[in-house]
Amino acid sequence: MAEISQGGGGGHKKGGKVRSKKTSTRIDMTPMVDLAFLLLTFFILTTTLSKPQTMEITMPEKPKPGDEPPEVNEKKVLTLVLDENDKVCWYVGIKDPEVKRVDFSKDGIRKVLIQKNSEIRDMIVLIKSLDVAKFKNFVDILDEMTICNIKRYAVVDATPVDKELVKEATL
Amino acid sequence: MAKVKMHRGTPSIDMTPMVDLAFLLVTFFMLTATATPDEPVQPAIPSSVSEIPIPERDMIIISISKDNKVFFTVDGQFTRAAMLQKMAGIYNLSFTPEEEHDFAVMTSFGVPVGSLQQFLSMDREERKKLEQPGIPVDSLHNELADWVLQARLSNPKVRIAIKGDGDATYPVVKKVINTLMDRKVNRFNLITGDEKFPTEMKLDKKPS
Numbered sequence: 001m002a003e004i005s006q007g008g009g010g011g012h013k014k015g016g017k018v019r020s021k022k023t024s025t026r027i028d029m030t031p032m033v034d035l036a037f038l039l040l041t042f043f044i045l046t047t048t049l050s051k052p053q054t055m056e057i058t059m060p061e062k063p064k065p066g067d068e069p070p071e072v073n074e075k076k077v078l079t080l081v082l083d084e085n086d087k088v089c090w091y092v093g094i095k096d097p098e099v100k101r102v103d104f105s106k107d108g109i110r111k112v113l114i115q116k117n118s119e120i121r122d123m124i125v126l127i128k129s130l131d132v133a134k135f136k137n138f139v140d141i142l143d144e145m146t147i148c149n150i151k152r153y154a155v156v157d158a159t160p161v162d163k164e165l166v167k168e169a170t171l
Numbered sequence: 172m173a174k175v176k177m178h179r180g181t182p183s184i185d186m187t188p189m190v191d192l193a194f195l196l197v198t199f200f201m202l203t204a205t206a207t208p209d210e211p212v213q214p215a216i217p218s219s220v221s222e223i224p225i226p227e228r229d230m231i232i233i234s235i236s237k238d239n240k241v242f243f244t245v246d247g248q249f250t251r252a253a254m255l256q257k258m259a260g261i262y263n264l265s266f267t268p269e270e271e272h273d274f275a276v277m278t279s280f281g282v283p284v285g286s287l288q289q290f291l292s293m294d295r296e297e298r299k300k301l302e303q304p305g306i307p308v309d310s311l312h313n314e315l316a317d318w319v320l321q322a323r324l325s326n327p328k329v330r331i332a333i334k335g336d337g338d339a340t341y342p343v344v345k346k347v348i349n350t351l352m353d354r355k356v357n358r359f360n361l362i363t364g365d366e367k368f369p370t371e372m373k374l375d376k377k378p379s
Contacts, residue, residue, distance in 0.1 A: 029190070033186070033190050033193070036190065036193045036194055036197055037193055039197045039201070040193055040196050040197045040200065043196075043197065043200030043201060043204055044196075044200060046204065047200055047203065047204055051224060051225070052216055052225060052334075052362050052363065052364055052365075053219070053221050053222055053223055053224060053225065053362070053363055053364070053365055054221065054223050054224070054225045054332055054360035054361060054362050054363065055219050055221040055223070055360065055361045055362075055363050056221075056223060056358070056359075056360055057358075057359060057360070057361055058357055058358045059348065059351075059352055059357045059358075060357065061352075061355070061357055062352050062353070082341065106369065110369075129341045129345070130341070131340065131341060131342045132340065132341075133340070133341040134337060134338055134339065134340060134341065135217065135235065135335040135336065135337055135338070135339040135340070135341065135344050136217040136337030136338065137341075138341060138344060139217040139218075139219055139335075139337075139361060139363055140217065140219075142219070142361075143219045143220055143221070143366070146219075146220055146221065147220060147368065147369060155348075157345075
């Protein structure tokens with residue numbers, strides 16, 4: 001107790017004014033800056049710049065029983081069958097078509113699509129997929145439709161005929 | 172020529188601008204950062220040229236993992252709680268309020284509705300370790316269809332997105348799509364990463 005009265009009140013008793021110390025107001029900011037940079041590094045490293053996007057896809061309504069499937073000219077139909085190992089088989093028409101197998105590169109399926117799109121007026125693309133195909137292939141082929149500006153395409157189930165045709169596909 | 176005298180002494184630079192910038196960046200990254208919820212699966216999504224951003228709210232996300240398991244999530248705690256109650260009604264189950272709350276704050280899950288109660292009784296760490304079997308999507312026993320329906324009844328604004336792993340095989344994707352089509356959902360989204368639109372194709376009219 002004695003110490004307290006000596007410290008605080010002591011000076012007052014003497015009559016001298018308490019002077020605030022005139023030291024520089026500088027503080028060492030190094031730790032704060034260190035922390036700031038630490039946080040900066042953390043957020044930069046954890047941030048994800050590319051947000052995932054979405055692809056809108058509209059499927060046709062399921063046909064009611066008794067509905068006749070629409071008839072199309074077989075010469076206008078380009079069928080793509082997604083195969084395993086990132087390959088895709090394609091053929092035009094329905095009767096004894098010549099089946100070719102290409103890959104998903106720029107010179108693969110895209111070349112075919114561009115060429116056929118200019119050759120065939122009102123081309124209809126049927127996208128079929130074998131069970132061994134990957135989801136990636138499916139997205140890629142839908143993507144190619146966007147890239148090649150193909151408006152008329154449909155996703156349909158592969159038939160046993162398609163499975164046989166794919167086996168005979170040539171490069 | 173006179174020698175250039177080297178200035179000796181502590182070289183001090185004014186670091187104020189640098190620190191200002193650092194703080195600015197920290198603030199920016201802190202504000203833009205979004206906490207990613209820990210999901211049971213992180214599908215490696217394929218890329219596409221599509222540039223439509225995902226809506227952040229009112230989304231049903233159906234994830235398909237690499238090993239072809241199906242997971243389901245919908246955002247919004249109220250939606251989730253309402254959905255669970257409806258599902259409980261259909262499958263003759265009853266959930267305690269704690270379980271309902273647990274379910275409402277959870278992220279995506281991949282367990283059949285029968286073992287959901289057991290799943291909810293686990294704590295967070297146990298759940299993380301558990302290998303979830305995925306939601307049944309077979310045509311005979313399709314729980315995904317019920318989840319989707321109940322989620323849409325609980326929140327009519329909800330939209331559906333499929334977040335599939337690039338290596339998931341097509342049959343499971345087809346099953347999910349068929350499930351949606353059976354419920355008259357003919358419009359949905361596929362979540363993809365970005366990819367540049369090939370420059371040589373830009374000469375054509377780019378689809379909007």
